[in-house]
Each structure stands twice: as C-alpha cells, then as structure tokens.
Amino acid sequence: MEPLVETVTEDDRWAAFGLAGLADRAAAGVLAALDLPRVGFTLAVLGCDDARIAALNGDFRQKDKPTNVLSWPSEERGAEFVGEAPAPPEPGTPDDPESLGDIAIAWETCMAEALAQQKPAEDHVTHLLVHGVLHLLGYDHVEDEDAALMEGLEVRILARLGVSDPY
Structure with missing residues (x-):
C-alpha cells in the first residue's frame, strides 16, 4: 500500500526516530476515526530542527520563535459554526489523491516538551502529528467549543493508537 504521508527529513534525527512510520500511522488513525478512506488522500510532513521551524513560524x-508543529491546509476546511465539525473533504483517486496539506515538526522543541511532560517521545510526536492532521482537516482550537471538540477527537484517536490521554 502506498504511504499516505510523504515525509521529508531535513534533520537526520527524525529519520533515525522513525518519523515516516509515525506520521503515516497518525494520519491513517485520523482518517479512520473520521470514517474517511486512507486511499484518495495525501499529505506531506517535514521533520526539521528548531531553527527551520522558527523561520517558518x-x-x-x-x-x-520555534514551535512544536505547524500546519498548512491545502484549502480552507473550517466549520461554518463554532463547536461544529468541519465538513469532510472528498477523496481523490489512488492515482490522483486529494492533498490535505503540509505539516512541519521540530526536533528540539518536541523532545524538550516530551521530557518536561514526562511522556514517551513517540507518544508526544504522535499526538502532535494527529493534532496537525486535524488542523489540515479544518479543526482548530481558537474558540473554547472548537478546542473541546478537537481535543476530544485527539484523545479518542490517540487511544485507538495506544497512546495515553495527553491532556
């Protein structure tokens, strides 16, 4: 099966960490939880360092300043009303999948957060990737109702992936 995620690693620590596999697993977990097919979608993840993500930020x-994860949806997919789930995107075909957008994730910030929060690094990175994919699908956390919806989804998706509640 073709990977759902195209992973680019500018920082070799991400390749050794297994970012490509984690990104594909996280993205597939989000799509499955939202009853979207794995085939017909694609996205890109950039594994970089703090200097690169600070420039992007x-x-x-x-x-x-550096941040843990950034996302750039390929199009606006936000919900019409606060607290409402966004409409799901239409999948493309296996030969011409619908691009959901791009995510960048920073090594130093992610590892420092995992250490400070006493979480396994793989679990923290998986959470941030799930979070980023949800942003690509139009979820956000600006308003309290939207944050509650997004965080609830994250907890359910992560549980299905064997990751403890990050909140």
Whole structure:
C-alpha cells in the first residue's frame, strides 16, 4: 500500500526516530476515526530542527520563535459554526489523491516538551502529528467549543493508537 504521508527529513534525527512510520500511522488513525478512506488522500510532513521551524513560524505566523508543529491546509476546511465539525473533504483517486496539506515538526522543541511532560517521545510526536492532521482537516482550537471538540477527537484517536490521554 502506498504511504499516505510523504515525509521529508531535513534533520537526520527524525529519520533515525522513525518519523515516516509515525506520521503515516497518525494520519491513517485520523482518517479512520473520521470514517474517511486512507486511499484518495495525501499529505506531506517535514521533520526539521528548531531553527527551520522558527523561520517558518516567522514567515507564516509572524512569530519569530520555534514551535512544536505547524500546519498548512491545502484549502480552507473550517466549520461554518463554532463547536461544529468541519465538513469532510472528498477523496481523490489512488492515482490522483486529494492533498490535505503540509505539516512541519521540530526536533528540539518536541523532545524538550516530551521530557518536561514526562511522556514517551513517540507518544508526544504522535499526538502532535494527529493534532496537525486535524488542523489540515479544518479543526482548530481558537474558540473554547472548537478546542473541546478537537481535543476530544485527539484523545479518542490517540487511544485507538495506544497512546495515553495527553491532556
């Protein structure tokens, strides 16, 4: 089966960590939880370092500092009303899958957070990838109702993946 996620590792620590497998598993878990087919969608994940994500954060969010994960949906998919789930995207074909967008994840920040929160690094990274994929699908956490919806989904998806509640 073709991978759902195209993974690019600018930082070799991500390759050794197994980012490609974690990203594919997280994305497939999100799609399954939302009753979306695995075939017909694609997304890209960039495994980078704090310097690279700080530059991206500055360019796209005007925040000149590193962050753990960033996402760029291929199109606006947000819900019409606060607290409502966004409409699911239509899948493409196996030969021409629908791109959901791109995610970037930073090594140093993710590992420091996992250590500070006393969580296994793989679990923390899986959570951040699930979080990023949900953003690509139009979920957000700006309003309290939206945050509750997104966090509830994350907890359910992570449980299905064998990851403890991150909250």
